[in-house]
Amino acid sequence: xxxxxxxxxxxxxxxxxxxxxxxxxxxxxxxxxxxxxxxxxxxxxxxxxxxxxxxxxxxxxxxxxxxxxxxxxxxxxxxxxxxxxxxxxxxxxxxxxxxxxxxxxxxxxxxxxxxxxxxxxxxxxxxxxxxxxxxxxxxxxxxxxxxxxxxxxxxxxxxxxxxxxxxxxxxxxxxxxxxxxxxxxxxxxxxxxxxxxxxxxxxxxxxxxxxxxxxxxxxxxxxxxxxxxxxxxxxxxxxxxxxxxxxxxxxxx
Numbered sequence: 001x002x003x004x005x006x007x008x009x010x011x012x013x014x015x016x017x018x019x020x021x022x023x024x025x026x027x028x029x030x031x032x033x034x035x036x037x038x039x040x041x042x043x044x045x046x047x048x049x050x051x052x053x054x055x056x057x058x059x060x061x062x063x064x065x066x067x068x069x070x071x072x073x074x075x076x077x078x079x080x081x082x083x084x085x086x087x088x089x090x091x092x093x094x095x096x097x098x099x100x101x102x103x104x105x106x107x108x109x110x111x112x113x114x115x116x117x118x119x120x121x122x123x124x125x126x127x128x129x130x131x132x133x134x135x136x137x138x139x140x141x142x143x144x145x146x147x148x149x150x151x152x153x154x155x156x157x158x159x160x161x162x163x164x165x166x167x168x169x170x171x172x173x174x175x176x177x178x179x180x181x182x183x184x185x186x187x188x189x190x191x192x193x194x195x196x197x198x199x200x201x202x203x204x205x206x207x208x209x210x211x212x213x214x215x216x217x218x219x220x221x222x223x224x225x226x227x228x229x230x231x232x233x234x235x236x237x238x239x240x241x242x243x244x245x246x247x248x249x250x251x252x253x
Contacts, residue, residue, distance in 0.1 A: 017049035018064035046070035
């Protein structure tokens with residue numbers, strides 16, 4: 001196998017959807033300039049990109065939020081559970097909270113900055129690799145660990161993902177809770193932590209909360225249409241209305 005074919009196989013396959021031609025061309029040009037990225041399509045509507053996703057072989061979507069017909073948020077809700085990771089791109093920062101509640105891997109503002117886009121793509125790459133159970137380029141530099149290093153106020157704590165119960169952002173700091181009852185103040189963001197945890201086990205159920213789905217013992221309905229999830233260890237985790245709908249689908253309710 002040649003070096004070129006290895007690179008092609010490992011490239012992240014990205015599709016773009018934006019109703020503005022100039023924005024679509026800019027996003028495509030910036031993505032093509034990033035290492036290890038192949039743009040598999042650039043589309044003018046959410047319907048077109050959803051059709052492309054249905055054909056397979058798309059790892060990541062860069063979606064504009066405000067488009068005629070289906071919005072980027074609408075398109076995200078229609079993706080299959082094992083569908084591509086999503087990076088939202090928009091000129092309107094007020095959509096950020098909703099984007100992250102939907103579980104987007106990242107959110108970039110227009111006009112898109114190449115460095116910021118590159119960071120978002122690498123987050124998507126890490127999540128794709130985690131979901132596929134394969135090593136990223138950085139993993140190749142040393143032995144694969146069952147535990148992940150988490151930078152905390154106490155120092156670097158090595159945590160086995162199966163021992164993580166949930167993590168909550170209180171407005172200034174993220175607290176990681178373990179099934180054993182330990183709590184660690186994490187230096188990074190909730191989004192960073194999510195990117196390092198297995199996607200088939202952990203779900204962003206609220207803009208301020210991440211939970212190990214296997215630790216959920218009870219779902220208490222709230223007046224807003226969401227839930228408070230109680231973990232097996234007694235933790236109380238908010239679940240947004242949007243995430244509550246997803247949980248009901250997974251549970252067959």
